[in-house]
Amino acid sequence: MQEFLQHTLNGLSVGSIYALLALGYTMVYGILGMINFAHSEIYMMGAFGTFYLSKWFHLGTPSLLNFTIGLLGGMIFAAVIGFLVEKLAYKPLRDSPKMNVLITAIGVSILFQFGGQIIFGADPKSFPTLIEDKNLFSLFDSPIHLTDLLIYFVSFASLGILSFIIFKTQTGRAMRAVSTRPDMTPLMGINNNKIISMTFIIGSALAGIAAVLVSIKYPKIDPMMGVRIGMASFVAAVFGGIGSLHGAVIGGFLLGLGETYLIGYGASTYKDAFSFVILIIVLLYKPTGLFGTTRKEKI
Amino acid sequence: MKKYIIFLVLVAGLGVVLNSFLNSYIQAIFISFIINAIMALSLNFITGLADQFSLGHAGLMALGAYTSAVINKEFLGDQWMFIPVGVLAGACIAGVAGYLVSLPSFRLKGDYLAIVTLGFAEIVRVVILNWSHVGGARGYNGIRKFPDFLLSYGFAVLLLFITFMVMHRLKVSWFGRNLWAINEDDIAAEVMGLEIAKTKRYAFTISSFFAGLGGGFYAHHLGYISPGSFGFIVSVQILIITVLGGLGSLSGSIIAAALLTFLPEALRSVQSGGLDLRMIIYPILLILMMILRPKGLFGRREVYEWLPARLKTKWGIKQ
Amino acid sequence: MSDKIILSIQDLSIQFGGLKAVDAVTFDIKEHELLGLIGPNGAGKTTVFNMISGFYRADSGNIIFADEKINDLTAAQVNRKGLARTFQNIRLFRSLSVIENVLMALQQKKHNGHLKDWLHSLFNTSYHQQIEKDLDLEARELLNIFQLDKYCSEMAGSLSYGAQRKLEIVRALATRPQLLILDEPAAGMNHQETEDLKKLIRFIKEKFNLTILLIEHDMKLVMTICDRIVVLNRGKKIADGLPQDIKSLPDVIEAYLGKRPV
Numbered sequence: 001m002q003e004f005l006q007h008t009l010n011g012l013s014v015g016s017i018y019a020l021l022a023l024g025y026t027m028v029y030g031i032l033g034m035i036n037f038a039h040s041e042i043y044m045m046g047a048f049g050t051f052y053l054s055k056w057f058h059l060g061t062p063s064l065l066n067f068t069i070g071l072l073g074g075m076i077f078a079a080v081i082g083f084l085v086e087k088l089a090y091k092p093l094r095d096s097p098k099m100n101v102l103i104t105a106i107g108v109s110i111l112f113q114f115g116g117q118i119i120f121g122a123d124p125k126s127f128p129t130l131i132e133d134k135n136l137f138s139l140f141d142s143p144i145h146l147t148d149l150l151i152y153f154v155s156f157a158s159l160g161i162l163s164f165i166i167f168k169t170q171t172g173r174a175m176r177a178v179s180t181r182p183d184m185t186p187l188m189g190i191n192n193n194k195i196i197s198m199t200f201i202i203g204s205a206l207a208g209i210a211a212v213l214v215s216i217k218y219p220k221i222d223p224m225m226g227v228r229i230g231m232a233s234f235v236a237a238v239f240g241g242i243g244s245l246h247g248a249v250i251g252g253f254l255l256g257l258g259e260t261y262l263i264g265y266g267a268s269t270y271k272d273a274f275s276f277v278i279l280i281i282v283l284l285y286k287p288t289g290l291f292g293t294t295r296k297e298k299i
Numbered sequence: 300m301k302k303y304i305i306f307l308v309l310v311a312g313l314g315v316v317l318n319s320f321l322n323s324y325i326q327a328i329f330i331s332f333i334i335n336a337i338m339a340l341s342l343n344f345i346t347g348l349a350d351q352f353s354l355g356h357a358g359l360m361a362l363g364a365y366t367s368a369v370i371n372k373e374f375l376g377d378q379w380m381f382i383p384v385g386v387l388a389g390a391c392i393a394g395v396a397g398y399l400v401s402l403p404s405f406r407l408k409g410d411y412l413a414i415v416t417l418g419f420a421e422i423v424r425v426v427i428l429n430w431s432h433v434g435g436a437r438g439y440n441g442i443r444k445f446p447d448f449l450l451s452y453g454f455a456v457l458l459l460f461i462t463f464m465v466m467h468r469l470k471v472s473w474f475g476r477n478l479w480a481i482n483e484d485d486i487a488a489e490v491m492g493l494e495i496a497k498t499k500r501y502a503f504t505i506s507s508f509f510a511g512l513g514g515g516f517y518a519h520h521l522g523y524i525s526p527g528s529f530g531f532i533v534s535v536q537i538l539i540i541t542v543l544g545g546l547g548s549l550s551g552s553i554i555a556a557a558l559l560t561f562l563p564e565a566l567r568s569v570q571s572g573g574l575d576l577r578m579i580i581y582p583i584l585l586i587l588m589m590i591l592r593p594k595g596l597f598g599r600r601e602v603y604e605w606l607p608a609r610l611k612t613k614w615g616i617k618q
Numbered sequence: 619m620s621d622k623i624i625l626s627i628q629d630l631s632i633q634f635g636g637l638k639a640v641d642a643v644t645f646d647i648k649e650h651e652l653l654g655l656i657g658p659n660g661a662g663k664t665t666v667f668n669m670i671s672g673f674y675r676a677d678s679g680n681i682i683f684a685d686e687k688i689n690d691l692t693a694a695q696v697n698r699k700g701l702a703r704t705f706q707n708i709r710l711f712r713s714l715s716v717i718e719n720v721l722m723a724l725q726q727k728k729h730n731g732h733l734k735d736w737l738h739s740l741f742n743t744s745y746h747q748q749i750e751k752d753l754d755l756e757a758r759e760l761l762n763i764f765q766l767d768k769y770c771s772e773m774a775g776s777l778s779y780g781a782q783r784k785l786e787i788v789r790a791l792a793t794r795p796q797l798l799i800l801d802e803p804a805a806g807m808n809h810q811e812t813e814d815l816k817k818l819i820r821f822i823k824e825k826f827n828l829t830i831l832l833i834e835h836d837m838k839l840v841m842t843i844c845d846r847i848v849v850l851n852r853g854k855k856i857a858d859g860l861p862q863d864i865k866s867l868p869d870v871i872e873a874y875l876g877k878r879p880v
Contacts, residue, residue, distance in 0.1 A: 134429040484712075
């Protein structure tokens with residue numbers, strides 16, 4: 001029981017990270033119909049943004065303030081990178097075949113991975129301790145760590161803010177409109193390009209948040225850190241039904257929990273294969289994912 | 300018939316020149332050009348003609364390479380005469396794997412093949428890493444090679460010729476027409492009675508077969524393979540050759556393979572300090588090309604389509 | 619016209635979200651009949667078409683074609699049963715040539731994709747060359763009938779609007795259907811083109827011994843050429859009968875013109 005609880009708590013924290021990242025994939029897919037392969041590198045850049053921020057502004061002493069600054073820094077940095085990637089690499093291809101955009105996305109992703117190795121160095125860097133991890137209290141003999149609580153709290157807060165933006169604000173309404181009928185929205189006075197930029201900014205900010213949270217828990221960062229987690233999160237998005245926001249969150253948690261139980265109960269060597277097995281099963285038996293609907297194409 | 304004889308003479312002549320006047324370094328580069336061309340053709344078939352993105356060609360190549368190497372050493376008595384048998388077996392295994400990979404990939408429209416193949420390549424890599432019988436991470440050593448360059452060269456040219464001819468035939472006949480129709484308008488193609496998913500599955504299976512073929516030959520060309528020889532970088536390298544040549548242009552793939560094999564060798568000095576600068580140059584090239592010249596060098600047309608009409612009729616090339 | 623029923627739509631319904639787009643619609647088409655399906659915008663006409671041709675799955679009801687239930691077939695399978703269709707907004711293979719558009723449709727029956735077929739085309743055998751030659755001839759004949767043969771090697775996308783509409787019909791005919799479904803073929807046509815289309819529809823019906831199901835907005839066209847008309851409104855069938863009878867039905871007038879103020 002105690003062991004199960006421990007795995008569940010871990011799974012929830014892994015899952016909330018997946019959920020944050022899966023949202024980015026699903027939002028971009030919803031609005032542009034493309035897999036943003038560079039999303040995992042935007043995540044990586046978020047971690048490095050905070051890393052250099054804390055280095056230059058000496059945020060080395062752990063405190064709640066430094067944590068907040070680091071979190072905001074990573075978020076903003078990732079958002080800027082996401083914004084630029086979209087503007088410089090994807091926007092010029094808005095009317096090109098989808099294959100070209102996909103190839104570009106791959107190019108951007110590789111450029112960041114290997115450019116990162118040149119600029120930051122290929123070896124892992126230790127991420128600064130922005131906040132001291134403490135064993136706060138125990139729940140049925142399971143220690144509850146401060147970092148885990150922070151992960152839960154920050155992710156849930158971000159999800160809350162996101163759903164407020166998407167479902168309650170003008171921008172959110174415009175985003176949903178553009179993702180259903182991009183041909184009609186300009187007639188309603190919506191600037192599609194602005195909305196697409198917004199989508200990238202929000203998705204990337206979420207990736208930045210995820211990056212800082214993960215880096216605090218596992219304080220080793222390197223330019224390839226996004227590859228595995230990005231893949232798993234994409235699978236989570238497909239699992240939940242790509243294009244569906246709720247699906248991305250639920251898919252993220254389910255995948256995180258599943259993966260953690262798998263490792264916890266001994267099959268850790270198969271961890272990397274797990275998300276792929278899930279992907280293949282989903283594609284075979286319910287290709288639209290849990291909450292996805294086949295968009296009834298207008299014929 | 301005449302054009303085949305001329306072709307054969309040219310190939311033989313080039314072989315003799317390479318064999319007698321040039322050193323083994325240049326000979327090896329020439330062979331890697333042919334392997335790159337086979338791999339690029341293979342990717343072009345699925346990405347250029349069938350408009351489906353594969354990121355796992357390195358995985359298929361690895362499958363072909365290891366299968367061929369193992370079969371030759373373990374079952375065929377480690378003889379160079381049987382290299383073609385091993386290579387063919389490798390291609391078949393890769394083809395079967397490709398078919399299995401294609402099963403979940405085309406259930407929905409969209410770019411699922413890219414992700415599934417990416418995962419497949421990773422799984423192949425992990426399996427090989429953990430398979431101590433073929434050396435695991437250390438690599439697989441002492442794979443039988445051809446005893447001299449001319450044999451190796453002849454076999455390589457034969458493989459490239461077969462690959463090109465098969466794809467060319469398929470491109471210009473009914474299958475190519477079906478693929479093209481799907482690219483243009485899949486809904487209309489379906490209404491004509493064409494099974495879209497099945498057609499794409501066939502295309503990927505064929506592509507995989509030739510990726511395995513290229514991989515199998517690669518193993519016997521180098522005599523040593525390791526999981527590192529088939530990393531993501533290899534998939535990217537194949538992708539950039541295909542894109543440069545033009546998605547859908549088979550002759551373009553071969554020309555681009557030549558360019559991108561010989562040029563980097565000439566620029567070897569840019570590789571410094573253990574870091575492969577190609578991995579910076581490639582993606583920048585990819586992005587710039589997509590923005591500035593998205594169709595690659597030749598678009599989907601073949602080089603010989605630019606020949607004067609008189610020559611085309613003479614050589615029996617369809618207008 | 620015989621009395622044999624070729625297509626039978628029974629109690630067909632589909633929902634999108636909460637909206638019943640088609641609600642228990644029932645009608646039959648007899649062999650060699652020209653049936654018009656009309657109704658105001660959003661009445662569910664195209665949705666019915668999409669269910670028949672295998673693009674949407676009906677929530678309930680049956681679609682029986684030539685005594686066989688075809689509800690769950692894919693679009694490709696439906697076509698192979700002998701049912702072809704055109705689209706409201708033209709869907710040609712735009713950068714294929716005119717003849718290739720027709721060839722693509724023709725070849726589906728000739729090239730079965732069996733191993734033997736693959737080998738023949740790989741080795742470009744004389745058998746394969748013969749098939750290709752026959753296909754080419756057949757395509758040219760078809761195009762000839764519709765006076766499109768002079769455009770054979772032009773890109774389909776470069777044809778005039780009227781010619782594109784015509785080519786789409788030719789391409790559908792090339793799959794050798796028993797039943798042809800035309801989805802607003804007169805959309806975007808001027809008076810003269812509509813007149814030509816009318817002749818064309820009559821002509822293909824006789825020439826290819828077809829049954830035709832036609833969706834159309836142009837009332838004049840429908841009234842003059844259809845043998846029988848089914849009227850849909852808000853997903854429900856509100857009338858079914860001969861053109862002259864339909865015209866005077868109060869329900870139909872109301873659906874099109876709105877309720878007369880009392």
